[in-house]
Amino acid sequence: MNISTLKPSPTQVWQIAQSHFRTLRADTPFQPRIDAAAKTNEWYNWSGYRAPHSLWDEELEYFAIRSQAALFDISPMTKYRIEGPEAEAFCNRLTLRDVTRLKPGRVHYTAWCDDQGFVLDDGTLFRLSPDRFRLCCQGRHLPWLLDSAIGFTVRIGEETEQVAGLALQGPTSFAVLRDAGFAGIERLKPFDLADFAHESGAVTISRTGFTGDLGYELFVERELALPLWDRLMVAGQLHGIRPIGYAALDRARIEAGLIVANADFTAAQQAVRADRQRLPYEIGLGFMVDADKGHFNGRRAILDARAGKKLRYVLVGLEIEGNIPAEHAIVYHKKNREVGLVSAAIWAPTAKKSVAIASLRRPFGDLILDDLWVEIYAMRELRYERVMKRARIVPRPFIRLERRSATPPADF
Amino acid sequence: MTSSDRTVWDAIVIGGGHNGLICATLLAKGRRNVLLLEANAEMGGAARTEEFFPGFRDSTAHVLNRLHPEVVKALDLEELGLDLLRGASGSTFAPSVVLSKDGAPLTLHGAYGETLTGASAAEQAAWKDLRVQLLRYAGVLKPFLSRRPPEFGSRSPGGLAALGQAALAMKRLGREDMRDFLRVLLMNVHDLLDEQLSDDRLKGLLAFDAVLGSHLGPRSPTSLLGLYYRLAGEIGGAPGAQVVPKGGMGAVIATIRAAAEHAGVALCTGASVAKIVVESGRAVGLALASGEEIHADTIVSAVNPTTTLLTLVGAPLLDTGLVRKVKNIRMKGDVAKLNLALDGVPDFPGVAAQDLHGRLVIAPSPDHVERAFNPAKYGEFSPEPVMEITLPSLTDPSLAPQDGCILSANVQYAPYALKEGWETGKPKFLAAIMAQLEAHAPGIGRLARHAELLTPADIEVRYLMPGGHWHHGELQADQMLFSRPVSGWSGYDTPIERLYLAGAGSHPGGGISGLPGLNAARRILAARAER
Ligand SMILES: Cc1cc2nc3c(=O)[nH]c(=O)nc-3n(C[C@H](O)[C@H](O)[C@H](O)COP(=O)(O)OP(=O)(O)OC[C@H]3O[C@@H](n4cnc5c(N)ncnc54)[C@H](O)[C@@H]3O)c2cc1C
Numbered sequence: 001m002n003i004s005t006l007k008p009s010p011t012q013v014w015q016i017a018q019s020h021f022r023t024l025r026a027d028t029p030f031q032p033r034i035d036a037a038a039k040t041n042e043w044y045n046w047s048g049y050r051a052p053h054s055l056w057d058e059e060l061e062y063f064a065i066r067s068q069a070a071l072f073d074i075s076p077m078t079k080y081r082i083e084g085p086e087a088e089a090f091c092n093r094l095t096l097r098d099v100t101r102l103k104p105g106r107v108h109y110t111a112w113c114d115d116q117g118f119v120l121d122d123g124t125l126f127r128l129s130p131d132r133f134r135l136c137c138q139g140r141h142l143p144w145l146l147d148s149a150i151g152f153t154v155r156i157g158e159e160t161e162q163v164a165g166l167a168l169q170g171p172t173s174f175a176v177l178r179d180a181g182f183a184g185i186e187r188l189k190p191f192d193l194a195d196f197a198h199e200s201g202a203v204t205i206s207r208t209g210f211t212g213d214l215g216y217e218l219f220v221e222r223e224l225a226l227p228l229w230d231r232l233m234v235a236g237q238l239h240g241i242r243p244i245g246y247a248a249l250d251r252a253r254i255e256a257g258l259i260v261a262n263a264d265f266t267a268a269q270q271a272v273r274a275d276r277q278r279l280p281y282e283i284g285l286g287f288m289v290d291a292d293k294g295h296f297n298g299r300r301a302i303l304d305a306r307a308g309k310k311l312r313y314v315l316v317g318l319e320i321e322g323n324i325p326a327e328h329a330i331v332y333h334k335k336n337r338e339v340g341l342v343s344a345a346i347w348a349p350t351a352k353k354s355v356a357i358a359s360l361r362r363p364f365g366d367l368i369l370d371d372l373w374v375e376i377y378a379m380r381e382l383r384y385e386r387v388m389k390r391a392r393i394v395p396r397p398f399i400r401l402e403r404r405s406a407t408p409p410a411d412f
Numbered sequence: 413m414t415s416s417d418r419t420v421w422d423a424i425v426i427g428g429g430h431n432g433l434i435c436a437t438l439l440a441k442g443r444r445n446v447l448l449l450e451a452n453a454e455m456g457g458a459a460r461t462e463e464f465f466p467g468f469r470d471s472t473a474h475v476l477n478r479l480h481p482e483v484v485k486a487l488d489l490e491e492l493g494l495d496l497l498r499g500a501s502g503s504t505f506a507p508s509v510v511l512s513k514d515g516a517p518l519t520l521h522g523a524y525g526e527t528l529t530g531a532s533a534a535e536q537a538a539w540k541d542l543r544v545q546l547l548r549y550a551g552v553l554k555p556f557l558s559r560r561p562p563e564f565g566s567r568s569p570g571g572l573a574a575l576g577q578a579a580l581a582m583k584r585l586g587r588e589d590m591r592d593f594l595r596v597l598l599m600n601v602h603d604l605l606d607e608q609l610s611d612d613r614l615k616g617l618l619a620f621d622a623v624l625g626s627h628l629g630p631r632s633p634t635s636l637l638g639l640y641y642r643l644a645g646e647i648g649g650a651p652g653a654q655v656v657p658k659g660g661m662g663a664v665i666a667t668i669r670a671a672a673e674h675a676g677v678a679l680c681t682g683a684s685v686a687k688i689v690v691e692s693g694r695a696v697g698l699a700l701a702s703g704e705e706i707h708a709d710t711i712v713s714a715v716n717p718t719t720t721l722l723t724l725v726g727a728p729l730l731d732t733g734l735v736r737k738v739k740n741i742r743m744k745g746d747v748a749k750l751n752l753a754l755d756g757v758p759d760f761p762g763v764a765a766q767d768l769h770g771r772l773v774i775a776p777s778p779d780h781v782e783r784a785f786n787p788a789k790y791g792e793f794s795p796e797p798v799m800e801i802t803l804p805s806l807t808d809p810s811l812a813p814q815d816g817c818i819l820s821a822n823v824q825y826a827p828y829a830l831k832e833g834w835e836t837g838k839p840k841f842l843a844a845i846m847a848q849l850e851a852h853a854p855g856i857g858r859l860a861r862h863a864e865l866l867t868p869a870d871i872e873v874r875y876l877m878p879g880g881h882w883h884h885g886e887l888q889a890d891q892m893l894f895s896r897p898v899s900g901w902s903g904y905d906t907p908i909e910r911l912y913l914a915g916a917g918s919h920p921g922g923g924i925s926g927l928p929g930l931n932a933a934r935r936i937l938a939a940r941a942e943r
Contacts (some may be wrong), residue, residue: 115900
């Protein structure tokens with residue numbers, strides 16, 4: 001029993017360090033096209049990348065998602081490649097959901113936790129083949145992934161820079177892809193993925209997205225990125241394709257009731273204050289927890305908390321009377337008892353309602369559902385108008401679009 | 413215990429070191445149906461006695477100085493024949509002799525120097541004061557170092573009791589002493605000795621005892637804690653006392669083994685556990701290297717915590733944060749073992765014949781110990797190593813042939829991961845040790861018929877002690893108490909339900925004390941009662 005044999009198995013790393021931090025605001029592979037489309041010049045920092053907040057008109061960009069086809073650069077999303085004979089077992093140990101039930105050619109939304117069961121991040125797991133996966137998320141987790149891989153025969157590497165990504169979302173997105181020549185695209189059901197020929201290589205297209213609408217995500221080696229953009233823009237010309245920025249996407253995702261790490265919950269490793277960390281059941285991800293699948297990180301803590309009724313918060317969708325977005329409003333019970341906070345809110349243009357995502361302190365939102373109010377401070381020409389609006393807990397998503405899941409999708 | 417045997421055990425204890433034996437015995441005395449599995453052909457772990465040359469036998473752990481009185485009592489060891497008070501030739505405790513190359517030795521008699529010979533009158537007086545102080549302060553720490561570690565945020569009666577006892581002991585010190593206790597607690601032993609003593613030999617011995625078994629030099633911060641740990645031990649009710657047990661360490665193990673048999677523990681040697689079987693987060697049994705599976709309600713691992721968690725359970729079944737902590741447990745040993753088969757009793761000039769039954773220490777000054785440590789920081793062995801020597805065959809003639817003699821030495825510093833590798837390093841290190849011995853016992857080289865040197869790498873293989881580490885994990889402030897073996901899992905429980913730790917890697921630590929085994933057994937019996 002040599003100490004070195006205690007050092008667990010051959011986890012190999014392709015690339016430990018990414019060079020992203022050397023550039024303050026790195027460009028994505030699509031930057032020449034984005035820059036050309038950027039009329040408003042509103043930028044924000046997405047994981048170190050210069051990403052557009054809006055490109056030409058935030059409002060119309062949103063409607064491109066809902067009535068045309070919107071093209072959004074998701075290259076800054078963190079991407080990990082996970083390969084090897086025990087890649088499935090590793091992913092199963094890392095994440096909450098049962099990966100043995102994720103078939104090759106499928107994608108699922110999942111999350112992973114630290115030892116205390118607090119959520120480190122959520123993301124999408126792509127099963128590219130029986131023993132190849134891609135994990136996409138907001139934060140960076142390579143050390144965590146590598147340490148979680150001890151004892152597994154698996155190779156893990158970050159491929160954020162090497163792989164470019166695009167989201168193509170909206171009712172005409174299918175027609176765009178078909179006209180771009182991706183034969184067979186009509187067969188993709190929601191959460192399916194497949195490889196399609198592109199130039200000298202291939203593009204991986206999945207029927208996924210962050211909008212609650214019909215839509216696709218495309219991943220391609222960075223060298224083939226610009227031709228892919230051009231191919232879509234040309235094919236999409238008659239289908240109303242438009243590049244968009246994050247603000248429009250954010251509206252769509254709130255309408256779809258989807259949460260964002262470090263916006264709707266604080267990722268465990270980011271939280272400075274101990275009470276800001278959240279268990280999956282506290283942010284609406286309890287459905288992912290699979291107690292029967294074997295060990296996964298945080299299992300014991302999560303099941304203990306669940307059994308001991310130690311869940312402190314609950315994440316809910318709210319429908320709020322009136323039309324003023326209740327962003328970051330405090331939620332009250334009976335107008336006087338503070339019970340939670342709104343993390344995201346908009347006037348939802350498609351739902352035509354004021355909607356919000358909020359975290360409430362149990363039993364509010366869990367056992368006590370009535371008589372909830374939000375306190376909105378609306379700045380009106382240098383004076384706050386404070387209004388109390390009634391809020392009703394409603395299921396998420398706030399909109400349900402037939403076209404999101406119809407297969408084959410409707411033509412335009 | 414064949415596969416057709418359908419017995420389901422209440423508990424299986426892995427590892428027949430003294431802690432495993434003690435834990436198993438107490439569980440059996442608590443009416444559990446207990447099986448103990450030991451990989452080796454002999455019980456006893458690093459305390460077992462083995463032949464290293466035809467007719468010559470020795471054990472790696474050779475001095476008994478901390479077998480806890482509660483263990484002695486709970487296992488009825490005295491009734492079973494353990495006779496701690498009668499060491500060699502009817503005398504009581506073994507003396508410690510600090511050898512000197514060119515002058516008279518200095519000798520601590522009784523329980524850690526109740527009397528001191530070979531030093532000036534002034535030094536004797538200074539030692540008397542310091543000894544009282546050291547034992548008082550060690551006494552404050554004693555409850556911490558015997559009960560299960562206090563837990564943060566828990567109201568467990570055991571943990572609170574330990575805290576309460578320590579608080580009481582501190583109060584009893586009085587205000588001045590309490591201040592001083594807190595002042596010196598995390599000091600290095602070198603500075604403290606310089607404050608109070610002047611004889612280099614005496615300081616050398618204390619410095620050696622403070623760092624023996626750890627990767628520290630006397631000038632390393634917190635090195636004084638090691639001396640407190642040593643002095644928190646007692647023998648026959650006398651704090652600080654030591655014996656070279658009659659019949660050798662093997663006799664101690666034989667008595668503990670007899671207690672286990674007496675209590676009805678099923679003992680099985682040559683049974684190497686390869687895997688702990690876990691289902692839905694709970695330990696349900698184990699698999700032997702032979703492939704055989706055995707089931708049990710509770711599994712107790714009295715082997716190394718890293719081995720237990722990373723090898724027997726396996727990282728895939730543990731949370732990542734815990735795996736990180738376990739991987740970071742420092743356990744690279746620095747102590748080598750020398751077993752010498754001699755043709756006669758060596759001559760240590762100036763040492764009285766009856767003192768040869770005691771412990772002979774080569775540590776001429778604290779600076780010498782510190783200089784011996786320096787190369788170990790960089791992966792090299794000490795060119796002039798420090799060591800403690802016993803001649804066990806003087807206490808138990810059966811260990812050597814007639815006219816033969818055994819010299820047993822714990823030698824420091826021999827870094828586990830020697831930069832040049834032990835294959836070429838070992839002969840060089842042996843030569844350095846023999847040169848040291850020759851300088852203190854002229855002619856010993858000619859008496860030596862056979863020398864067996866076990867480096868930490870050899871100890872790792874022979875005793876299945878990762879890193880060859882004395883304590884199964886460094887015993888320093890950051891790896892003690894509620895941080896032993898790792899923070900968050902310090903009280904013998906593990907994140908695997910019904911899997912417990914009971915070896916030296918758990919609180920309070922190593923040495924032949926039996927405390928990890930005793931505390932673990934109490935914890936397991938209490939947990940069972942809660943179910
Ligand atoms: C060189 C050296 C000298 C020492 N000298 C002294 C001394 O003089 N006085 C003193 O008090 N202390 C001394 N110690 C410390 C003391 O030996 C240890 O702290 C003590 O042995 C720890 O006891 P334990 O029962 O916890 O573990 P161990 O003694 O290590 O016993 C563990 C047992 O588990 C068995 N085992 C391991 N893995 C498996 C498996 N997979 N399946 C089945 N069985 C397994 C091993 O074979 C071993 O028998 C010394 C240590 C060293 C390294």
